[in-house]
Amino acid sequence: MTNAAILSFYDPATGSYSHLIYDHPGGHAAIVDPVLGYDAASGRTAATGADRLLATLAEQRLTLAWILETHAHADHLSAAAYLKRHAGGRTGIGARITEVQRHFGRVFAMEAALAEQSFDVLFEDGERFRIGTLDVEVIALPGHTTADVGYRVGDAVFVGDTLFMPDLGSARCDFPGGDAATLYRSAQRLLALPDDTRLFLCHDYPPPERAPCPVVTVAEQRSANLHLNERVDEAGFVALRRARDATLHTPALLWPALQVNIRAGELPPPDANGVCYLKIPLNLM
Numbered sequence: 001m002t003n004a005a006i007l008s009f010y011d012p013a014t015g016s017y018s019h020l021i022y023d024h025p026g027g028h029a030a031i032v033d034p035v036l037g038y039d040a041a042s043g044r045t046a047a048t049g050a051d052r053l054l055a056t057l058a059e060q061r062l063t064l065a066w067i068l069e070t071h072a073h074a075d076h077l078s079a080a081a082y083l084k085r086h087a088g089g090r091t092g093i094g095a096r097i098t099e100v101q102r103h104f105g106r107v108f109a110m111e112a113a114l115a116e117q118s119f120d121v122l123f124e125d126g127e128r129f130r131i132g133t134l135d136v137e138v139i140a141l142p143g144h145t146t147a148d149v150g151y152r153v154g155d156a157v158f159v160g161d162t163l164f165m166p167d168l169g170s171a172r173c174d175f176p177g178g179d180a181a182t183l184y185r186s187a188q189r190l191l192a193l194p195d196d197t198r199l200f201l202c203h204d205y206p207p208p209e210r211a212p213c214p215v216v217t218v219a220e221q222r223s224a225n226l227h228l229n230e231r232v233d234e235a236g237f238v239a240l241r242r243a244r245d246a247t248l249h250t251p252a253l254l255w256p257a258l259q260v261n262i263r264a265g266e267l268p269p270p271d272a273n274g275v276c277y278l279k280i281p282l283n284l285m
């Protein structure tokens, strides 16, 4: 097996990382967690970040085999459908996305749409697939949501919203289906990997004194993660996580993001006048 080439792309508007993984120039690629820009005030989407990914695919003469999501993001819209339309590839996410789709399908009254617009492949824990010559293993990492998964490629794992940079700690666990004790156990699976395993993050929200960073080793997380270092036990983590979650606001793009992301990044079909609309459920939170 060859070593994966990995390029990380930062979206400063949402603090999100998208990652491009490929086997060799001219070979096959996967994109993890692509971002579609969205301006809530004007209702405009922007494919600037996705176009940068497409340009890199072209430069390296790559065939896009997979568009992978670590979970249904609540803070940004996914560019999965946009990328699929422009570069092909199959969309994939953890199998428990069906639980998230069922819940939010009811919230948005869009169960029928989900039958038409969903992911191509739903991965079970431990499932393996290939990106060209690269072998990928799916690791279920529930806690932030029920459906979170990581993707392990050699010594790299794309961990989604499980661990953040050591100075930030961990992802919130207060969304429907989220659970701090479950996140703690998922994090232990990652922290049990070899010391020099590289964990590629889904987000970074750096303090002013440092630049955003896409990757950190297991050893660094075990020794220094604010919430999940080796000195914190499950009860300690759960208490700390619940106290912090009680102070967090609803993400600004929660409703736009979820209704697009549970349909694999497809925008809602246009109304009779040809315009697409997003729904905001009133007084439901």
Ligand SMILES: [Fe+2]
Pocket: 071, 072, 073, 074, 075, 144, 161
């Ligand atoms: Fe998330």
